[in-house]
Amino acid sequence: MYSRAYKAAISIPPLLWVCFFLLLPYALMFAHSFWLVRDGSLVHQWNLQNYRALFTNPLYFQVFLRTAGIAASVTLCSLLLGYPLAYYLSFHAGPRKELLYQLVVVPLWVSYLVRGYAWKTILGSDGVLNGFLQYLHITHEPVSFFLYSPFAVVLMLTHIYTPFVFLPIYAALEHIPRPLLEASQDLGANRRATFLRVILPLSVPGLLAGATFAFVLSLGDFLAPLLVGGPSATMIANIVQSLFGAAYDWPLGAAISVCILLITASLLFTTERLEKRWSFR
Amino acid sequence: MSAGAISPQHATSAATLLEIRSVAKSFGATQVLKNISLRIATGEFLTLLGESGSGKTTLLRLIAGFEQPTSGEIWMSNERLDTLPPYKRRVNTVFQIYALFPHLNVRENVAYGLRVKSTPKAEIASRVEEALRMVKMISFAAARPSTLSGGQQQRIALARALINRPQLLLLDEPLSALDANLRKQMQSELKALQREIGIAFLFVTHDQDEAMALSDRIALLRNGALEQIASPRDIYSRPATAYTAEFIGQTNLLRGEINDGVVRCGALQWKTSEVTGAALFSLRPEAIRLAGAGEDAAGVARFRGIIRQQLYSGASELLEIDCGGNQILRARIPATGPLTGAHEFVFSPAEAVRVTESPTPRGSRPADHEPR
Numbered sequence: 240m241y242s243r244a245y246k247a248a249i250s251i252p253p254l255l256w257v258c259f260f261l262l263l264p265y266a267l268m269f270a271h272s273f274w275l276v277r278d279g280s281l282v283h284q285w286n287l288q289n290y291r292a293l294f295t296n297p298l299y300f301q302v303f304l305r306t307a308g309i310a311a312s313v314t315l316c317s318l319l320l321g322y323p324l325a326y327y328l329s330f331h332a333g334p335r336k337e338l339l340y341q342l343v344v345v346p347l348w349v350s351y352l353v354r355g356y357a358w359k360t361i362l363g364s365d366g367v368l369n370g371f372l373q374y375l376h377i378t379h380e381p382v383s384f385f386l387y388s389p390f391a392v393v394l395m396l397t398h399i400y401t402p403f404v405f406l407p408i409y410a411a412l413e414h415i416p417r418p419l420l421e422a423s424q425d426l427g428a429n430r431r432a433t434f435l436r437v438i439l440p441l442s443v444p445g446l447l448a449g450a451t452f453a454f455v456l457s458l459g460d461f462l463a464p465l466l467v468g469g470p471s472a473t474m475i476a477n478i479v480q481s482l483f484g485a486a487y488d489w490p491l492g493a494a495i496s497v498c499i500l501l502i503t504a505s506l507l508f509t510t511e512r513l514e515k516r517w518s519f520r
Numbered sequence: 521m522s523a524g525a526i527s528p529q530h531a532t533s534a535a536t537l538l539e540i541r542s543v544a545k546s547f548g549a550t551q552v553l554k555n556i557s558l559r560i561a562t563g564e565f566l567t568l569l570g571e572s573g574s575g576k577t578t579l580l581r582l583i584a585g586f587e588q589p590t591s592g593e594i595w596m597s598n599e600r601l602d603t604l605p606p607y608k609r610r611v612n613t614v615f616q617i618y619a620l621f622p623h624l625n626v627r628e629n630v631a632y633g634l635r636v637k638s639t640p641k642a643e644i645a646s647r648v649e650e651a652l653r654m655v656k657m658i659s660f661a662a663a664r665p666s667t668l669s670g671g672q673q674q675r676i677a678l679a680r681a682l683i684n685r686p687q688l689l690l691l692d693e694p695l696s697a698l699d700a701n702l703r704k705q706m707q708s709e710l711k712a713l714q715r716e717i718g719i720a721f722l723f724v725t726h727d728q729d730e731a732m733a734l735s736d737r738i739a740l741l742r743n744g745a746l747e748q749i750a751s752p753r754d755i756y757s758r759p760a761t762a763y764t765a766e767f768i769g770q771t772n773l774l775r776g777e778i779n780d781g782v783v784r785c786g787a788l789q790w791k792t793s794e795v796t797g798a799a800l801f802s803l804r805p806e807a808i809r810l811a812g813a814g815e816d817a818a819g820v821a822r823f824r825g826i827i828r829q830q831l832y833s834g835a836s837e838l839l840e841i842d843c844g845g846n847q848i849l850r851a852r853i854p855a856t857g858p859l860t861g862a863h864e865f866v867f868s869p870a871e872a873v874r875v876t877e878s879p880t881p882r883g884s885r886p887a888d889h890e891p892r
Binding site: 288353364416419421422423425426428429432436437440441517519 | 584586587605606607608611613615617619620621622623632635636637658664666680681684742
């Protein structure tokens with residue numbers, strides 16, 4: 240059908256791209272994680288010292304736990320916001336559906352940084368929220384824990400990832416054939432039972448996809464803690480960033496990156512299999 | 521009026537299971553059902569027959585509770601039905617596209633209605649088995665619906681509805697997605713099943729043959745109004761309107777003039793007791809037969825015509841007879857072998873049934889005297 244030259248011309252550029260910008264960096268990262276830094280310079284000597292440090296120094300484990308905790312909170316909050324929203328839009332929004340859908344999606348077009356700085360402005364000591372609370376005489380001096388806390392990070396990431404959670408759930412709900420809901424009611428199930436027995440099970444793939452999005456993206460986030468998190472909300476990616484930057488310990492940074500990569504990959508693998516098991520069409 | 525209230529002035533007779541009282545339904549400015557009144561008897565097989573857009577499915581959905589009537593009431597066994605949500609109605613539906621739950625296997629699909637009513641586990645198991653045996657699907661209990669054929673899915677949908685022991689089963693064109701052979705087979709199984717379990721079936725179809733074969737009574741709907749309701753034999757032999765006569769079976773519509781007890785209609789004329797004036801008659805093709813040699817019975821109408829076309833279909837053949845003056849009649853006669861030229865035909869005047877003009881003609885009707 241197609242000539243060899245045509246096939247080569249089509250497939251070689253993307254293959255090169257994948258090799259140079261994906262496989263090679265991964266290989267370099269993997270190799271670095273087994274090297275070490277001595278007297279401020281990189282030594283290409285194979286060893287397991289970086290991984291030993293990771294598993295013996297409690298600091299890293301602590302930060303990782305905090306990161307996982309923040310990512311789990313973000314996932315839970317985005318699901319609690321995104322699922323009802325998707326449900327409402329899919330089943331009850333009627334003619335306003337299109338408009339509401341666009342309103343949910345619009346924030347995705349606004350730069351991540353802009354939204355981060357917006358939260359800084361809202362949550363800061365002389366920010367919009369504190370000003371409002373004092374205006375209402377609910378508080379009498381600025382509340383300091385709004386900004387620079389894990390709470391602020393969860394809030395900002397939830398704001399950013401809720402549309403990502405909403406979209407796959409909405410798509411899953413839209414794909415449920417409506418006669419199934421009528422059949423359920425016809426067989427004696429009220430709204431609640433219909434939701435629990437038909438809608439929820441059939442939306443599991445969307446729910447899993449959304450939750451995976453929110454969790455994996457939050458797990459690797461380093462801008463939110465930088466902008467609104469402060470020292471009490473340092474996440475694992477911030478550690479990696481500082482190891483590659485000021486601390487100049489690329490091998491240790493690479494070792495942490497390899498661990499995160501493995502965790503993320505196994506997570507994606509698991510949810511992918513779960514999604515397959517829960518899809519029936 | 522509150523749901524479940526008993527209304528003495530409307531008390532229904534023991535034989536009436538469901539009563540539809542002056543029900544109308546509009547979607548926006550479109551009136552889909554116009555003042556429908558209808559009774560379904562206990563154990564009856566009633567078919568709602570009509571073209572697409574006649575309102576038959578809407579009427580079914582009103583009874584199931586998926587739509588609310590714009591006006592009118594629906595009662596079942598002295599209980600007002602139309603104010604109840606679908607899940608509180610003692611009716612079950614077999615959907616056109618089956619609507620089996622894709623995430624549940626056959627057994628779980630059939631058990632659904634019992635599960636949501638928290639029926640004891642042991643009872644569920646035995647009733648599911650009974651229902652699956654009834655539709656001959658017991659060996660598929662563990663299968664997913666997506667692995668089943670259309671006919672098999674149809675049986676599961678039937679079992680899933682019947683396991684709840686409804687007093688009335690609603691069937692929305694349940695056989696329309698099946699191929700012709702399977703359809704015939706399912707028709708006869710459905711009829712046998714209905715006889716066996718003795719519950720009332722309200723069956724929606726656009727297929728008049730199906731309606732004739734299955735029903736105790738047929739309700740013919742047209743543009744949201746009830747055109748005629750009668751047993752298949754009555755609706756075929758005594759159609760009330762030209763529309764009914766044309767929709768159910770084939771017919772020759774004859775527009776004639778009655779004068780002094782004689783109907784004149786093109787080449788045809790026969791004696792009648794009807795009063796003078798213009799009139800419309802329906803004469804079924806099988807009512808016309810070839811005049812036998814020397815047949816000279818009194819009280820038989822006769823006419824001559826040239827055979828234009830002969831369509832053979834095994835046991836019988838359909839003749840198109842040109843009677844002159846643009847009048848073409850169709851006759852269905854027992855297969856006799858090739859016929860050509862002019863012949864004499866007879867029919868009994870009693871077979872020419874007077875029908876009323878349909879209030880609104882369907883599309884463009886061919887010229888008078890001409891059959892459909």
